[in-house]
Amino acid sequence: MEDYYVYVYIDPRNFEEFYFGKGRGNRKYAHLSDSSDSKKTRRISEIKKEGLEPIIRVIAANLTEYDALLIEKTLLWKLGRTLTNKSSGHYAKKFRPKNTLHKLLHNFDYQAGVYYLNVGEGLHRNWDDNREFGFVSAGQGVRWRDQISRLQKDDVIAAYLSGSGYVGIGKVLDTAKMVKYALDYQGRPLSSLKLRQRDIFNNSESKTKSEYAVPINWIRAVPRAQAKWASNKGIYSSQLVRASLEKQQATLDFLSQEFQLNIQELILQE
Secondary structure: OOOEEEEEEEEOOOOEEEEEEEEOOOHHHHHHHOOOOOHHHHHHHHHHHOOOOOEEEEEEEEEOHHHHHHHHHHHHHHHHHHOOOOOOOOOHHHOOOOOOOOOOOEOOOEOOOEEEEEOOOOOOOOHHHHHHHOEEEEEOOHHHHHHHOOOOOOOEEEEEEOOOEEEEEEEEOOOOEEOOOOEOOOOOEHHHOOOOOHHHHOOOOOOOOOEEEEEEEEEEEOOHHHOEOOOOOOOOOOOOOEEEOOOOHHHHHHHHHHHOOOHHHHHHOO
């Protein structure tokens, strides 16, 4: 029903907007009789002590509840520092956090992410194959298949070789495919290449047990003997196949220095 509205309370002493809300019917007047202890009620009390009343105005009308909530949140985001609203409003996660305009934020300024990727060298994988032909893989079970399948085109990965360290920084060229359909970074079928580890094709007919491969454009990639690592420096590692490095600033700084590149710029490049 389109009977919702968004309203504002204005201080008549300085015409400052100090509260936004949404409602219908007489909701806009409810705060005048609110006896709770809050910044809003204290402001209203101060105004009344001056023999005045808050100015109450509807600023958007004939709205659905969804529209009213979204407009309310937009106003709270824009003017949040000067308001007496307790809540940040509905849909807060859809809005940029306050005081972050000096930063480039994932899902606001760019969509690609930067991820730790455990190359898991062993029975079905070989880092030399990954490095030479431009791909990474995981699978042999739903748990590992699902992790690598979350990589998206243009994501940046930091390849980690267990027991050695970080061995490559690259950009994802396409989403994961069953190994029998997968291509390398040049668009060649993996099945046509002279791979060192041919067991990568074990279980290749099974959607749940097949290895899944992702083509990678390596920006930097080194042999395992030149892997990058530093103990007791807070550098990230995990048994997971894939993990976000977005909040791992020490690791991002380490990788940028060791591989002599700017990971932030890589993320922004399309």
